Amino acid sequence: MDEHKWNESEIKQKMQTLVDKESIQWMQERSQKIITLMSYYKCAMMEVETKLNVLNEEFSLQYDRNPISSIKTRLKSFQSIRNKLEHQNLPLDVGTMERNLNDIAGVRVICSFREDIYLLTECLLQQDDITLLEIKDYIANPKPNGYRSLHLILEIPIFLQAGKRNMKVEVQLRTIAMDCWASLEHQLRYKKDTEFTEEMAEELLECAKISEELDIRMDHLRRQVIPKYHDDYGLVTERIIVK
Numbered sequence: 001m002d003e004h005k006w007n008e009s010e011i012k013q014k015m016q017t018l019v020d021k022e023s024i025q026w027m028q029e030r031s032q033k034i035i036t037l038m039s040y041y042k043c044a045m046m047e048v049e050t051k052l053n054v055l056n057e058e059f060s061l062q063y064d065r066n067p068i069s070s071i072k073t074r075l076k077s078f079q080s081i082r083n084k085l086e087h088q089n090l091p092l093d094v095g096t097m098e099r100n101l102n103d104i105a106g107v108r109v110i111c112s113f114r115e116d117i118y119l120l121t122e123c124l125l126q127q128d129d130i131t132l133l134e135i136k137d138y139i140a141n142p143k144p145n146g147y148r149s150l151h152l153i154l155e156i157p158i159f160l161q162a163g164k165r166n167m168k169v170e171v172q173l174r175t176i177a178m179d180c181w182a183s184l185e186h187q188l189r190y191k192k193d194t195e196f197t198e199e200m201a202e203e204l205l206e207c208a209k210i211s212e213e214l215d216i217r218m219d220h221l222r223r224q225v226i227p228k229y230h231d232d233y234g235l236v237t238e239r240i241i242v243k
C-alpha cells in the first residue's frame, strides 16, 4: 500500500484529534521562541562579520594588503542542535540551548598568514563591546589528529527594540593551509561507506605537518617582503599565544 503524503491542513486536523489544544499551543510557542533565538544568533554573527570586514578594510588602506582571505558564516542546523543536546542528555528548549551551546552562531575566518590570525584576534579583543569567554589555541597545541585553528567564544551585544541582548558567537580563525587540511579531512573522515583506517589517520597527520611547515615558511617570507607591517605590530603571536 502506498504511504499517504499528508499536506499541511491534514496535519493540522490530525494534530487536533490526537493532541489537545494547550499542547499544540505550547509547541507553537516553543518553535516561535526557537526561531526568534536563531534570528538573534544571526544578528550577532553579522555583527562579528562586519567588525572583521572593517579591520580588513583598515589594513588594506594602511598596508595595502588584506589579512583576511575570506569569511564564512553559518548557523548551526536545527538537527545538529538537537543531536548535541540529546548527546548531553539535555532538553530541547531555548534556555538550555543558550546556556549550553557556544557554537550556534559560527564565523570562520580564513587568513592569509598565520600571524594575521593573532593580529586580528588581538584587534577584535581590544574592542570594548566584545567579551572573550573562551579561547582554544589549536595552532600552538594542535589536536592529536593534526587539526589546527584558533577558536574563540565571544560574547557580543545586539541592540533590539526592547534593548541590549548579549549573544555568543564561535569564531574559528585559520590560514588557507589550515583550512585546506581541515576541509579535506572533514570530507574524508565523514565518508560513511569506507572504514577510516589507522594508516589513513597517520597519513592525514603527516599532511597536517606539511601544512604547518608551509605556514611557517610563508610567515618567514612575509616578514622579509612586508617588513613595515611587521615592525608596527611585532610578533603578535608571542603576545597572545595560549600555552
Ligand code: 0O2
Pocket: 102, 103, 106, 136, 143, 145, 147, 151, 181, 182, 183, 185, 186
Ligand atoms: P561544525 O559543522 O563545523 O559546527 P564543542 O563544540 O565545544 O562542544 P569541542 O570538540 O570542545 O566541542 O569543540 P572544539 O574543539 O572547539 O571544535 C568544534 C569545531 O571545531 C567543530 O565543529 C569543527 O568545526 C572544528 N573541528 C574541531 N576538531 C576538528 C577536526 O579534527 N577536524 C575538522 N575538520 N574540524 C574540527 P563541529 O560541531 O564538529 O561541526
